[in-house]
Amino acid sequence: MTETGAAVLHARRADDDDLALLLLIRHFELALLDLFGRGELNGTTHTCLGQEYVPVALRRLLADADHVFGNHRGHGHYLARFDDPAGLLAEIMGREGAVCGGVGGSQHILRDRYVSTGVQGESLPVAAGVALHLKRTEPGALACVFIGDGTWGEGAVYEALNLSSLWRLPLLVIVENNGIAQSTPTTRQMAGTVRARAEAFGVRHHGIESSDLSAIRDELAPLVAGVRSGGGPLVVEFATHRLGPHSKGDDTRDPETVRQARDNDWYRLYAEADPERFARADEAQRARVDAIVREVSARPPSRWRP
Amino acid sequence: MRVGENLNAALHGLLESDPSAYVIGEDILDPYGGAFKITKGLSSRFPERVLGTPISESGITGLAAGLALCGDAAVVEIMFGDFVALAFDQIVNFAAKSVTMYGSRVPIRMVVRCPTGGGRGYGPTHSQSLQKHFVGVPGLSVYEMSPLHDNRQVFDAMLASGGPCVFFEDKILYTRHMNDVGDLFRHDVMPGAEDVARVFLDDPEKADCVIIAPGGMVDRAVRAMRGLLLEQEVTCCLLVPSRLYPFDAEPLLPVLRGARAVLVAEEGTAGGTWGSEVAHRIHRLIWNDLRRPVALVSSADSVIPTAAHLERAVLVQDSTIHDAVLEALRD
Numbered sequence: 353m354t355e356t357g358a359a360v361l362h363a364r365r366a367d368d369d370d371l372a373l374l375l376l377i378r379h380f381e382l383a384l385l386d387l388f389g390r391g392e393l394n395g396t397t398h399t400c401l402g403q404e405y406v407p408v409a410l411r412r413l414l415a416d417a418d419h420v421f422g423n424h425r426g427h428g429h430y431l432a433r434f435d436d437p438a439g440l441l442a443e444i445m446g447r448e449g450a451v452c453g454g455v456g457g458s459q460h461i462l463r464d465r466y467v468s469t470g471v472q473g474e475s476l477p478v479a480a481g482v483a484l485h486l487k488r489t490e491p492g493a494l495a496c497v498f499i500g501d502g503t504w505g506e507g508a509v510y511e512a513l514n515l516s517s518l519w520r521l522p523l524l525v526i527v528e529n530n531g532i533a534q535s536t537p538t539t540r541q542m543a544g545t546v547r548a549r550a551e552a553f554g555v556r557h558h559g560i561e562s563s564d565l566s567a568i569r570d571e572l573a574p575l576v577a578g579v580r581s582g583g584g585p586l587v588v589e590f591a592t593h594r595l596g597p598h599s600k601g602d603d604t605r606d607p608e609t610v611r612q613a614r615d616n617d618w619y620r621l622y623a624e625a626d627p628e629r630f631a632r633a634d635e636a637q638r639a640r641v642d643a644i645v646r647e648v649s650a651r652p653p654s655r656w657r658p
Numbered sequence: 659m660r661v662g663e664n665l666n667a668a669l670h671g672l673l674e675s676d677p678s679a680y681v682i683g684e685d686i687l688d689p690y691g692g693a694f695k696i697t698k699g700l701s702s703r704f705p706e707r708v709l710g711t712p713i714s715e716s717g718i719t720g721l722a723a724g725l726a727l728c729g730d731a732a733v734v735e736i737m738f739g740d741f742v743a744l745a746f747d748q749i750v751n752f753a754a755k756s757v758t759m760y761g762s763r764v765p766i767r768m769v770v771r772c773p774t775g776g777g778r779g780y781g782p783t784h785s786q787s788l789q790k791h792f793v794g795v796p797g798l799s800v801y802e803m804s805p806l807h808d809n810r811q812v813f814d815a816m817l818a819s820g821g822p823c824v825f826f827e828d829k830i831l832y833t834r835h836m837n838d839v840g841d842l843f844r845h846d847v848m849p850g851a852e853d854v855a856r857v858f859l860d861d862p863e864k865a866d867c868v869i870i871a872p873g874g875m876v877d878r879a880v881r882a883m884r885g886l887l888l889e890q891e892v893t894c895c896l897l898v899p900s901r902l903y904p905f906d907a908e909p910l911l912p913v914l915r916g917a918r919a920v921l922v923a924e925e926g927t928a929g930g931t932w933g934s935e936v937a938h939r940i941h942r943l944i945w946n947d948l949r950r951p952v953a954l955v956s957s958a959d960s961v962i963p964t965a966a967h968l969e970r971a972v973l974v975q976d977s978t979i980h981d982a983v984l985e986a987l988r989d
Contacts (some may be wrong), residue, residue, distance in 0.1 A: 453761030462760035467727070471751050477717045478752060481724020481732075488706065495724075508747075511717025518712070656761060658796075 364564050364622040370408055371622065371630070375637035377404040377428045378619060380437050381596070383641050384427075384444065388600045392649065397444060397458040400428040402595035403528050405618045407432035409568040410496070410526065413576045417490055419482045421475040421497035422468035424459045425528075429498050433466050438644050447651040454654035473499070473506025476525070480512045483521035483585075492580050494522035502533025504542055504549065513553045516585040523585040524576060525555075530594035535604050550587040557587045563618040593617065661805050662832030665696050668809035669733065672817075673704045676731055680707045682718050683735030683771075693737050694773055694832055719745035719770060723753040723822070726768040731817050738784045739772030739826060743791075750795055753822035757797035766797075768822040769813065775828040775874050775925050776957075776973050781964035787926035787957075789872070792824045793903045793935055800903040800932070803827040804873025805836050806845055806855035807900045815853065815900070826902075828874025828925070839880050842887065848897065851909035857896040859887065863916045865895035867983050870910070870936055871923040872902055875974070879923060882979035894983060902932050907939040915944060919986035921953040923979050928956035953986040955979055 366374065381399035388397065403425070411432045414420065422429035430440055430451075439451045443461065446454035451463055459470035469475055479497040486493040503509060504527075516523045527546055531538050550557035558575055560568055572588060579586045593613035597603035603610070614620070623630045659667075672679050681700055683692065687710035691698030701708040711718045715736055722732035736742045742749070749770060756764050776785035792800045799819055801812060803826065816823040839845050839857050848854035856862055857880060867886075871879050879896050886892040895913055899905065907914075914920055920940060922933035937952035958972045 450761070452759070455761045456759050460755075460759050462756075462764065467760075469752060469756075471747060474720065474747060474752050477720020477748065478724040478727065480717070481721035481726075482728055483724075484721065485725050485728040485730055489728075508716050508720065511712070511714035512720065514712055515714065515717055515721065658758060 364618060364625050366565050366622060368633070370565055371633045372637060373408050373432060374404050374618065374622070375634050376437060376640065377408070377431050379637045379641040380427060380431065380441070383645050385596065385600060387445075387645065393445060395457060396599045398425040398599050399596045400425050402593040402613055402617055403530060404428045405563045405565060406526065406528055406590050406592060407498070409565045410572075412569060413572055414496060415493065417465070417493040419465040419467070419479070419486070419493075419495045421479045421495065422461065422466065423475065423498050423500070424470050424472075425500070426459065426461065426468045426498065429468070430461055430466060434463065437641065438648055441644060441648045442651060442654065445648060446654050447648050448654055449648070449651060450654045453656040455656055472503045473508040475499070476509050476512035477515075480516045480521055480523055483516065483523040484519065487522055494524050494576075494579050496524040496526060498526045498528060500533065501527065501529040501531065501538045501542060501546070502536070504546065505533070510553075513550070513555055513585065517553045517555045520582055520584040522579050524579050525585060525587045527587060527589040528592050529589050530592045532594060532605065534598045535602065546587065546589045555585050555587055556583070557589065560588060560590045563592075563616070563621065659836050660832065661803065661834050661836055662694065662696055664836050665803065665809045665827070665832075666698055668813050669697065669700055670703070671810050672731070672733070672813055673700060673707060678729065679731040679733070680709065680722070680725055681733045681735070682709045682711060682722055684711055684713055684737050686710055686735055692735060694829065696832070697735065715741050715744035716748055719748040720752065722768050722770070723748055723756070723766065726753070726766045726822070727756065727764070731767040733769045733771060735771045737773070738780070739774035739788055740783050740786045742770060742772050742788060742824065745770065746791075749792070749798065749822060749824065754795050754797035757821045763820070765820040766822045767817045767820070769816050770822070770824045772824060772826050773829045774826045775830060776962045776969055777830050779964055779966055779969065782961040785962040785969075787826070787874075787924070789826055789902060789924070790926050790931045793932050797821050799823045799901060801825045801901050802872035802874060803831060804855065804898050804900060805831055805834055805838060805876055806857070806898055807853070807873065812900050826872070826874070830877070831874060834877060840884060842884055843880065848909060848913070851899075851906070853900040854910065855898040856913075857883070857898070859893050862895040862913055865893045865913075865917055867892065867894045867919045867921060867987060868897060868914055868917040869894055869921050869923055869979065869983070870897045870899070872932070873898055873900070874925055875923050878974065878976045879979055881976040882983065885976065885980050886983055890984065892983065892987065903935070905936055905939060907936065907943055911944060914940060915947050918949055919953065919983065920948065921955060921979075921982055921986055923955040923974060923982070925957055925974050927959050928954065929959075931956060950986065953982055955982045
């Protein structure tokens with residue numbers, strides 16, 4: 353569903369902190385693509401351009417005691433948890449001060465109660481185990497796991513959903529349905545719907561079309577509270593848009609699809625709501641990221657012994 | 659005490675002494691107590707931490723890894739070891755890698771139990787020995803149950819290792835007696851190698867042949883040793899490590915150096931095996947002292963048939979080891 357027509361009527365507003373974080377993630381991801389273009393990064397990376405608002409919206413619904421599972425497209429998940437773009441960039445670039453010594457890189461990060469790994473679907477059973485631990489030792493805390501629409505091709509997802517529903521585990525599954533799994537449109541890789549899948553396991557499902565932070569939080573607050581108080585798992589499905597390629601230079605989508613994604617970009621919607629304030633915040637984060645890129649690039653390589 | 663009872667007692671002891679320990683698996687709850695009854699009584703005593711699960715090997719192994727990530731100790735029972743293939747991703751790509759891939763050491767206290775091996779007529783998908791597929795994975799340890807190793811000690815060692823472990827249990831052993839090596843032989847712990855048990859006649863360093871074998875082969879190896887002694891006057895020393903990988907051959911050298919032949923026997927099929935790993939390590943250490951390369955005994959390159967006579971023809975038997983020892987000693 354596109355929101356183009358309603359964009360001006362439903363102009364987005366965010367407080368300064370949220371706006372700064374949204375823009376930090378945006379400029380962080382743009383900087384990565386730029387670094388790649390200049391041959392400064394090793395391997396690959398997956399940017400969350402267009403999807404930044406999802407972890408930003410969720411962060412105020414999550415507590416320190418909660419565990420968060422990011423994924424292969426997880427820079428936004430991490431930055432919404434920790435104000436640490438330098439540590440993340442150092443990790444991706446293999447420089448001193450890297451969160452995980454440069455071993456994990458973009459897709460494998462562990463810090464306190466945040467963890468990510470690079471195999472689709474793998475994190476859901478692990479998150480169920482964490483939720484089981486929390487249920488017994490820290491009631492009220494939950495495990496939140498980010499997955500995509502493509503992740504639903506993996507059997508492990510269903511095993512974990514079944515277990516979590518059966519045992520009423522405090523598991524919050526966030527589905528960032530961006531309509532495309534790497535290069536394969538969701539319509540060509542998923543029969544049926546995410547909602548029907550969740551319902552088949554007796555798991556509540558809530559769909560979100562908007563990128564309005566306040567509206568998202570208002571909708572989700574009571575549902576997330578339900579997960580904390582023994583209501584069992586919840587699947588929240590965001591209809592979102594991946595602006596960029598899967599990794600880098602590998603976007604095979606037709607121009608119309610990419611244009612639609614751009615039309616729905618939160619960046620444009622928030623800019624229209626308050627152009628001057630937005631421009632100031634945008635410039636501030638652009639400058640912040642530029643400085644971090646310069647500073648981290650100048651660091652010596654990270655050190656690690658197996 | 660039978661080996662299965664010893665293992666059951668080990669799990670009772672673990673749950674009793676460690677309030678963060680879980681046992682997870684399919685059909686493990688009382689009154690059923692697991693397909694091989696190894697978990698009998700556990701769920702009655704520790705209902706919160708003994709969890710009967712759906713048929714989801716990948717899911718429950720990941721669940722265990724999640725518990726371990728939070729500092730708990732998790733034991734997963736895979737009903738038949740063959741099914742551990744379904745949990746390969748969670749073990750190899752998540753649990754094992756998590757120990758080091760985040761830049762600093764992350765303890766993952768987790769044991770995946772795999773009832774393993776043939777000889778019971780369960781056929782191709784319920785009889786295979788998959789040890790070799792888990793050898794050489796960074797961060798992952800491979801152990802095998804043995805009638806010569808107290809399971810509680812082995813479990814303590816596995817959980818203290820700080821990394822995930824796959825524990826292979828030859829199903830045949832469950833009904834055998836602990837520490838039974840017959841009336842001819844003695845057994846002890848290899849000096850300098852606490853986890854290696856030794857079975858021998860009088861002087862282990864003067865045996866004609868050293869057989870290295872995991873726990874599941876002990877019965878067959880001891881019967882072969884008996885026949886060799888009584889019929890051929892050949893003496894053998896059997897070395898049984900509890901931890902198969904990582905494997906340190908160094909402490910075994912005093913025994914290996916004195917022997918005229920060294921042989922590794924395992925039930926799995928040949929090709930990229932634990933035995934070839936052991937042989938390679940021994941070759942690197944004492945190639946010049948060996949009379950001939952370490953010999954390997956494996957089951958035939960075949961699936962494991964169901965019919966008893968066909969199964970016998972494929973799996974390593976006493977006679978296979980017996981003949982391989984004579985062959986290795988032939989000058």
